[in-house]
Amino acid sequence: MFFPSISEEFAIETIKTAKEIQTRSEVLRKEGKVIAFVPTMGFLHEGHLALLREGRQLGDDLILSIFVNPTQFGPGEDYESYPKNSENDFKLARYEGVDVVFIPTAKELYGDGFQTYVTLESLPKHLCGVSRPSHFNGVATVVAKLFNIVKPHIAIFGQKDFQQLAIIRQMTMDLNFDIEIRGVQTIREKDGLAMSSRNVYLTPEQRKTALCLYSSLVKSREKIQKGEKKASVLIREITAYITSQAETEVDYISICDPDTLEDVDQIKGPILIALAVKVGKTRLIDNMVIAP
Numbered sequence: 687m688f689f690p691s692i693s694e695e696f697a698i699e700t701i702k703t704a705k706e707i708q709t710r711s712e713v714l715r716k717e718g719k720v721i722a723f724v725p726t727m728g729f730l731h732e733g734h735l736a737l738l739r740e741g742r743q744l745g746d747d748l749i750l751s752i753f754v755n756p757t758q759f760g761p762g763e764d765y766e767s768y769p770k771n772s773e774n775d776f777k778l779a780r781y782e783g784v785d786v787v788f789i790p791t792a793k794e795l796y797g798d799g800f801q802t803y804v805t806l807e808s809l810p811k812h813l814c815g816v817s818r819p820s821h822f823n824g825v826a827t828v829v830a831k832l833f834n835i836v837k838p839h840i841a842i843f844g845q846k847d848f849q850q851l852a853i854i855r856q857m858t859m860d861l862n863f864d865i866e867i868r869g870v871q872t873i874r875e876k877d878g879l880a881m882s883s884r885n886v887y888l889t890p891e892q893r894k895t896a897l898c899l900y901s902s903l904v905k906s907r908e909k910i911q912k913g914e915k916k917a918s919v920l921i922r923e924i925t926a927y928i929t930s931q932a933e934t935e936v937d938y939i940s941i942c943d944p945d946t947l948e949d950v951d952q953i954k955g956p957i958l959i960a961l962a963v964k965v966g967k968t969r970l971i972d973n974m975v976i977a978p
């Protein structure tokens with residue numbers, strides 16, 4: 687038997703230990719229930735809710751995890767200051783029909799003497815992996831651990847983090863996790879800005895500037911659909927546009943193969959345009975898959 691702790695105020699079951707949620711999932715699996723899982727770092731917004739809605743449709747049981755994973759943050763990044771609002775997260779989770787929220791501590795997941803990491807060979811060498819060299823080791827490691835802990839049948843991720851989704855799909859295949867990975871399209875604000883927990887860091891001026899990521903993707907799509915074939919021309923134009931905006935600093939702008947993430951010179955088939963830009967101190971990412 688397991689004894690879930692119920693937060694009375696938000697009346698949602700929360701579990702903090704790996705053992706407890708493993709036991710719970712085992713019971714559900716024996717009953718033939720389909721478990722859907724949405725891993726997050728909390729501070730939930732409409733993007734996360736889209737994932738939860740997909741999970742609610744697909745599973746008999748819907749598990750949300752909220753864990754700000756220390757191993758995916760590099761030195762000087764925002765691990766300590768990552769935005770939090772547990773009260774609101776629990777309210778939203780309940781509203782979306784989540785059955786259980788898994789909220790482990792870092793000590794629970796990375797106890798004394800932790801030494802096993804999941805590393806992929808080539809996908810992390812591109813895009814965000816260049817300026818965040820240990821980031822995807824941390825992501826792959828925590829997702830592998832969460833898969834073993836939560837034991838889901840289906841796990842749902844956002845296409846907003848395109849490289850992360852590609853890495854998780856690859857890891858799932860390589861390590862034979864018997865889990866279906868679902869990707870959900872990027873949810874955007876009305877003006878097109880991709881929703882992100884980090885948007886809260888933006889000042890009103892920076893919030894306006896931040897739209898340059900999405901606008902440059904839309905402009906590039908128009909150009910590609912009108913016949914532009916040269917990636918270098920598009921990258922030059924995007925760079926010029928973004929750097930003309932106040933307080934921006936380009937981390938990368940890449941036009942690449944959506945499967946391998948290798949750079950593409952001539953656009954012949956579907957490509958991914960992915961970019962990361964700092965607006966003030968806030969690093970934002972966005973992407974679009976475009977077919978010529």
Ligand code: AMP
Pocket residue numbers: 725726727728732733734736737842843844845846847870871872873874880881882883
């Ligand atoms: P995070 O809490 O930022 O780690 O994100 C948790 C999950 O939500 C990841 O699978 C993200 O890709 C997904 N996600 C974050 N923002 C969005 C968005 N705007 N649209 C769709 N999915 C998102």
